[in-house]
Amino acid sequence: MTRARVHVGGADPYDVVIGTGVLGELPAMIGDRARTVAVVHAEGLPEIARPVCGALEQAGYAVHALPVPDGEAAKEVGVLAGLWSSFARLGMTRTDVVVGVGGGATTDLAGFAAASWLRGVRAVLVPTTLLGMVDAAVGGKTGINVPEGKNLVGAFHPPAGVLCDLATLVTMPREDYISGLAEIIKAGFIADPEILALVEADPKGAAAPDGPHTRELVERAVRVKAGVVSADLREGGLREILNYGHTLAHAIEKNEDYRFRHGHAVAIGMVFAAELSRLAGRLPADVVRRHRDVLESVGLPVSYAADWPGLRATMTIDKKSRGATLRFVVLDGIAEPGRLEGPDEDLLAAAYREIAR
Ligand SMILES: NC(=O)c1ccc[n+]([C@@H]2O[C@H](COP(=O)([O-])OP(=O)(O)OC[C@H]3O[C@@H](n4cnc5c(N)ncnc54)[C@H](O)[C@@H]3O)[C@@H](O)[C@H]2O)c1
Ligand SMILES: O=C(O)C(=O)C[C@@H](O)[C@H](O)[C@H](O)COP(=O)(O)O
Ligand SMILES: [Zn+2]
DSSP, X not given: OOOEEEEEOXXXXXXXXXXXXXXXXXXXXXXXXXXXXXXXXXXTOHHHHHHHHHHHHHTTOEEEEEXXXXXXXXXXXXXXXXXXXXXXXXXXXXXXXXXXXXXXXXXXHHHHXXXXXXXXXXXXXXXXXXXXXXXXXXXXXXXXXXXXXXXXXXXXXXXXXXXXXXXXXXXXOHHHHHHHHHHHHHXXXXXXXXXXXXXXXXXXXXXXXXXXXXXXXHHXXXXXXXXXXXXXXXXXXXXXXXXXXXXXXXXXXXXTTTOSOHHHHHHHHHHHHHHHHHHTTOSOHHHHHHHHHHHHHTTOOOOOOXXXXXXXXHHTTOXXXXXXXXXXXXXXXXXXXXXXXXXXXXXXXXXXXXXXX
């Protein structure tokens, strides 16, 4: 199978390589100035981490595997502090490299560990989930959660390279795979309607790692993200569109003590944002219906019922807020993202009623 190479531009450019059997590209991404490579991997994935370590050892690096808890439990300050201690023990200097192997939670943590160690060493990311490949590992947002909210501590730290080996997707738990589809569908609504058409034409195929369009869906979503972050790494404006659906999604994740899959929360959050757009007179009802239909067709949730005042209060510390003003990414049409600033409280509550039904 041929491999795709998506270039991410900006001050620190890098490539995202997508294909099968792409591990051979790893040493070139690490470079010849590194001596020590710390491979931070989800502890439940030793079979996936082993060949990564092997490829690096063969290339002559001193390789140290550093397992971290699976999933969201990795994005905690105690785990990060453990990595800093390990880096110190290994004597990692500024020319050394952190490799992150796992889902988005692992690569967010590994990326932030690299960003913060010695004020910044290089990170190479090897995402092993659909969501990690199409979103988390690309673009340089790194970070951890705190009890007060999702991703509230972190840094922009672009990786030196991203390797997406599609073969790793086949062992993914089904619900985690479905979760990744939410971010692909998000890319469809904000920028690339062909993604929506592909999923709508064959939802069953889209929900299978070995489906006929997996490779194209991954590549299209990566291209959307690469285009956006190349132009606006630090979220000065354009990059906010990648946050479509996330204002409510992050509040749901916190409300569920981070035991709710990110993509599932994003699916609900996108329906909320679409309802908000409609109630603000900016989006026709049929596009809102299209959100529900395409998300449900692959098994994603589109409703959520919990204490609204609590969710509303959590949304206040969203990173798009400016002062006391809550700001949402909305749609004025498919592939026409816009902003809604300081919406009326009644409008927000009305949009929430539509998804809580
Ligand atoms: N930095 C960003 O731009 C960005 C973008 C989107 C999401 N995120 C973050 O990504 C995280 C979600 O990522 P995720 O959906 O990958 O979940 P995850 O990292 O929690 O992984 C889900 C589960 O799948 C397991 N797993 C990973 N790869 C596997 C494989 N190949 N086979 C079998 N099991 C495997 C993991 O160990 C974990 O238990 C959230 O923390 C979210 O905030 C970050
Ligand atoms: O890359 C971005 O920018 C995004 O917003 C992508 C999101 O899918 C991702 O979940 C991101 O981590 C959310 O960022 P945050 O700044 O809202 O924490
Ligand atoms: Zn997301």
